[in-house]
Amino acid sequence: MHPPTFDGHGDPTLAEDWIQDIEEVLCVLNCTDKQKVLYSTFQLTGEAKRWWISERTIREAGRRGVVSWPHFKQICFDSFFPRSIRDARAKDFADLIQNFSELVDKVTIVERSFKRSVELQEQRKGLTPLGFPSNENQGPWKRMKLVNNLGQSQVQDNQRNNSCKSCNVVHFGDCRRRAGWCFRCGKHSHLVRDCPKQPDGSVNPNLPQRTDFAARGKNQHNAM
Known part of the structure; x- marks a missing residue:
């Protein structure tokens, strides 16, 4: 295996990536927490190496004891991936999620509007210029036409029955003709x-x- 090294330079997320990568290697080797700290600090180079030497010296002078693996990860994050940067990244990610959610809502509205527009166009295709269905055999429209035709027939029959026998015109009073x-x-x-x-x-x-x-x-x- 070739455990990754870390020099403390570059993007702050590199510190997080390095800890995740080397922790996977240490778990495969079935290392204890003490061994994880020893092997991880051995892979530090450059500025990161100088930081750890200074941190270890301060702890030894203060007799704080051995650094545990969880504590080592925390002080490493605080030094090379500060909380302010992590909070800013977290906010950016939350904003991205919010914007994505709003985008999904807008896309849903557009899809519904498009579907409704297509339905209206399909309905208009089946209408005459006056707005009536072109297929007169459809249920309510057929019944409406039958009622109108029946009413017109009754009016015409009444006119024929009430028309004058001399002039064939419906009028009141005596026929002038x-x-x-x-x-x-x-x-x-x-x-x-x-x-x-x-x-x-x-x-x-x-x-x-x-x-x-x-x-x-x-x-x-x-x-x-």
Whole structure:
């Protein structure tokens, strides 16, 4: 095996990675906590090695006893991976999780909106320009059409039953055609086709025109 070394330089996360890697090797070797501290400190180089010599000297001078493996990991983290940096990394990770959760929510909303849009488009494909289903055989629309057709048929039947036998028109009171009334001016002396009152003010061409010769003959007859 080739246990990893650590010199104390670079990204602070390298200290965490080194402890995890070397702890795996020490567990495979079935080392005790005391042996783990001895073997781990032996793999320190450079600045990390100088840090451990200083830390060991201070502990020996203060007679603090042997450093346990959990305590060694803690003081190593505090020196090369400070809590302030760990807290900042933890906050960044929490923000990333929060942003990812919000992103998932937005994607879900977009998916629902897209699905609803597709459903509406499919529904519009089955409608006529007036907004009615193109397939008239569909349940409620078919019944609605049958009711409308039945109502129209009843109205037409009532109109036929109540229409005048002389003019075939539904009206109140006596029939003008049967009584000989003019439908335009309402007089009894002529029918509407012979009415002298035309809608545009012109003379009815169906009436006989009086000539000057006829007028003179009438005047001479009156003079006699």
